[in-house]
Amino acid sequence: MDVLKKVPIKEQNPDVRINNFDEVCLGYNIDEAVLEAGRCIQCKNPRCVKGCPVSIDIPGFINAIVQKDIEESYRIINKYSALPAICGRVCPQETQCEQNCIRGIKGDPVSIGKLERFTADWARENNIKPKAPEKKNGIKVAVIGSGPAGLTCAKEMAERGYDVTVFEALHEPGGVLVYGIPEFRLPKEAVVKPEIENIKALGVKIETNVIVGKSVTIDELMNEEGFEAVFIGTGAGLPKFMGIPGENANGVFSANEYLTRSNLMKAFDNNYDTPIITGKKVAVVGGGNVAMDAARTARRLGAEVMIVYRRSEAELPARVEEVHHAKEEGIKFYLLTNPKEILVDENGWVKGMRCVKMELGDEDNSGRRRPVEIEGSDFTLELDTVIISIGTSPNPLITSTTKGLKSNRHGCIVADEATGVTSRDGIFAGGDAVTGAATVILAMGAGKAAAEAMDNYLRNR
Amino acid sequence: MSENYEYTIVKKLKLADAIYLMDIKAPRVAANCYPGQFIILIVDEKGERIPLTICDYDRAEGTVTIVFQALGKSTKLLAEYDVGEAVRDFTGPLGQVSELVKMPSEELKKKKVLFVAGGVGAAPVYPQIKWMKENGYEADCIIGARNKELVILEDEIRKYAKNVYITTDDGTYGMKGNVNDAIKYLVNEKKNIYDIIVAIGPMIMMKYVCILTKELEIRTIVSMNPIMVDGTGMCGACRLTVGDEVKFACVDGPEFDGHLVNFDEAMKRLSMYKTVEGRSKLREKEGDTHHHKGCECHNS
Numbered sequence A: 001m002d003v004l005k006k007v008p009i010k011e012q013n014p015d016v017r018i019n020n021f022d023e024v025c026l027g028y029n030i031d032e033a034v035l036e037a038g039r040c041i042q043c044k045n046p047r048c049v050k051g052c053p054v055s056i057d058i059p060g061f062i063n064a065i066v067q068k069d070i071e072e073s074y075r076i077i078n079k080y081s082a083l084p085a086i087c088g089r090v091c092p093q094e095t096q097c098e099q100n101c102i103r104g105i106k107g108d109p110v111s112i113g114k115l116e117r118f119t120a121d122w123a124r125e126n127n128i129k130p131k132a133p134e135k136k137n138g139i140k141v142a143v144i145g146s147g148p149a150g151l152t153c154a155k156e157m158a159e160r161g162y163d164v165t166v167f168e169a170l171h172e173p174g175g176v177l178v179y180g181i182p183e184f185r186l187p188k189e190a191v192v193k194p195e196i197e198n199i200k201a202l203g204v205k206i207e208t209n210v211i212v213g214k215s216v217t218i219d220e221l222m223n224e225e226g227f228e229a230v231f232i233g234t235g236a237g238l239p240k241f242m243g244i245p246g247e248n249a250n251g252v253f254s255a256n257e258y259l260t261r262s263n264l265m266k267a268f269d270n271n272y273d274t275p276i277i278t279g280k281k282v283a284v285v286g287g288g289n290v291a292m293d294a295a296r297t298a299r300r301l302g303a304e305v306m307i308v309y310r311r312s313e314a315e316l317p318a319r320v321e322e323v324h325h326a327k328e329e330g331i332k333f334y335l336l337t338n339p340k341e342i343l344v345d346e347n348g349w350v351k352g353m354r355c356v357k358m359e360l361g362d363e364d365n366s367g368r369r370r371p372v373e374i375e376g377s378d379f380t381l382e383l384d385t386v387i388i389s390i391g392t393s394p395n396p397l398i399t400s401t402t403k404g405l406k407s408n409r410h411g412c413i414v415a416d417e418a419t420g421v422t423s424r425d426g427i428f429a430g431g432d433a434v435t436g437a438a439t440v441i442l443a444m445g446a447g448k449a450a451a452e453a454m455d456n457y458l459r460n461r
Numbered sequence B: 001m002s003e004n005y006e007y008t009i010v011k012k013l014k015l016a017d018a019i020y021l022m023d024i025k026a027p028r029v030a031a032n033c034y035p036g037q038f039i040i041l042i043v044d045e046k047g048e049r050i051p052l053t054i055c056d057y058d059r060a061e062g063t064v065t066i067v068f069q070a071l072g073k074s075t076k077l078l079a080e081y082d083v084g085e086a087v088r089d090f091t092g093p094l095g096q097v098s099e100l101v102k103m104p105s106e107e108l109k110k111k112k113v114l115f116v117a118g119g120v121g122a123a124p125v126y127p128q129i130k131w132m133k134e135n136g137y138e139a140d141c142i143i144g145a146r147n148k149e150l151v152i153l154e155d156e157i158r159k160y161a162k163n164v165y166i167t168t169d170d171g172t173y174g175m176k177g178n179v180n181d182a183i184k185y186l187v188n189e190k191k192n193i194y195d196i197i198v199a200i201g202p203m204i205m206m207k208y209v210c211i212l213t214k215e216l217e218i219r220t221i222v223s224m225n226p227i228m229v230d231g232t233g234m235c236g237a238c239r240l241t242v243g244d245e246v247k248f249a250c251v252d253g254p255e256f257d258g259h260l261v262n263f264d265e266a267m268k269r270l271s272m273y274k275t276v277e278g279r280s281k282l283r284e285k286e287g288d289t290h291h292h293k294g295c296e297c298h299n300s
Ligand SMILES: Cc1cc2nc3c(=O)[nH]c(=O)nc-3n(C[C@H](O)[C@H](O)[C@H](O)COP(=O)(O)OP(=O)(O)OC[C@H]3O[C@@H](n4cnc5c(N)ncnc54)[C@H](O)[C@@H]3O)c2cc1C
Pocket: A090, A091, A092, A144, A145, A146, A147, A148, A149, A150, A167, A168, A169, A170, A173, A174, A175, A176, A177, A180, A181, A182, A210, A211, A212, A213, A233, A234, A235, A236, A237, A259, A289, A290, A293, A395, A397, A398, A430, A431, A432, A433, A437, A438, A439, A440, A441, A443
């Protein structure tokens, strides 16, 4: 074996997987995991840990794999992360832990994410669960939103003995993990549900169908229902549209709608009632993870799919792995292309999209080169479905119903990054609701930091 | 059927052919809802999210009343449920409180209000009329239906409205004609001066009421029922063009200034899943013939 190279991981063949919603990546078996774990040189001063937003003891859990003590490996990870089977699958490792790995200087970094996934999957299959806290302090705290930020905060508070209730607007807990990220990247029944069950096993209650700000307000929770502190992890779920002509035509969807129908409502499965329009020729506008997920979902529903993105390949915000998978699945990329108008037939349905070619000009204030239109380069793509995936922002429901809770001009709740402290006493916030759309692990990091601050606050009142 | 679900049906009535009323236990919704708002329910494990207007509520009992027409697959399934059974999910209140309820009392006192209810639209109109009366305001109401059998909630509305006018398309009850004939009669012949009309019913009815009231220069509020998924502002399925802005009916509405709503676009959007639902019916009859092969593979 070449120690400079990762132990290859098995994947479903692209020709097969475009016909199913089963997971693409099949994971390591124990022999492969031990082999890969052996590539870690157990740095004294591990740089990888600094790249992990929840500071998992990476050499520690990897060493336990080398020793073939997977239960110990799981216990080590679980001290830091409530959702390892999820992070191992969806973390952008290549820009976090793995980017810092010393092995990466000459060759491939250690496959930290895939090893984390292995340990977590093994623990689940072998029924290893986190231990419930022995002592309860009876102090009630509320967590709003059951995405990774909320779930992490809930786990941390429950482990400290608090009586935690999570309030979730939708009918299933999990946030983007259940409504956004597709089954073929993150299986719901097999992976997400058990990790949420583990958190419930710590004594955390999850009340679904409660829209805070509508069903009950934060002030009512604190003043009438006895919650002494609140964490807000409501995400950034409000979809943006482009504002171009034809955008309200039949056959134009936000990525959120398309993915929610397919993932949360399981429209891809005929046994469920929620309908989805599959389309024959689908354009997905945007270049992030969400766009890749929407494109690959449409592909699996049987469509011919193209990604339309206004910058070049180098600027695609999606994970490299996702872009690679999308290409393998036959998704076409129209880069440096910007939609100008959605063309509509006489019955109100999409029939095409007029686009213009772009070139990269000077750097903008994000440091990326700004795309500018090439005059006269208009052309028309023939298609019947357009999925818009150009970003989301936080929903104003909470900020508009909670007096004194400050938000910025993007609608994000203003909170201290290190502690989640907001402008209201006893109210903490973190995750996408504060940062705008980001990542699972950053949301978890924020939930964890806020739990620590909340615990301090409650003990030092 | 309804295993451990907590949203129990405590009352069920058949109001007319395929139109049902249910009281459902949902204390959090009952405690905080107002006229104008709606709920979303899911009947069972595999069900879709169905939006329905809040027709009444009992804060003490913790129940919410809904009235629905058993039209398609999901509403027909709901109609099969009986008292004592429960639905899987029930969430709300969603959307904005009715404009009348939010209007300052001094202002509302001065307004002469006419409600126009078409078909099942009587259900969302009813709580608003009831609220008006209970808070000391008067209002008239037109109830329009295809025929006598389909006039619903008449006794309830009569209890709270000052004057009630009934129209049926076939003349089997009340005045023969549609709600616009009644509006014209009240305004042009009876010389009633209305400041606000609240029209709720099928989109096509609301469209024609708005064309008429624009001519008559009477401010008109409509309640829109586009296709929805989450009902919390997350998907944009419910978007409408109002004036020159795009609005999400579930969070900005469902009530809008009817003179600004683009009804033609809204009606086209409402028909979006007609063909897809057709497939669902086909599936029931002929088995799994309609879907892409990928799904068969998944199910097997
Ligand atoms: C399609 C898609 C793919 C993605 N892929 C990746 C990926 O590969 N890797 C990665 O790291 N990140 C990915 N992300 C981003 C990542 O999922 C998010 O950054 C992360 O989920 C944010 O977590 P959160 O807990 O802050 O919010 P969310 O996960 O958004 O959860 C918020 C929850 O709060 C609930 N809520 C909102 N308002 C209320 C209210 N008023 N009352 C009660 N509940 C409320 C919502 O229903 C939701 O369940 C992806 C996102 C999407 C949409």
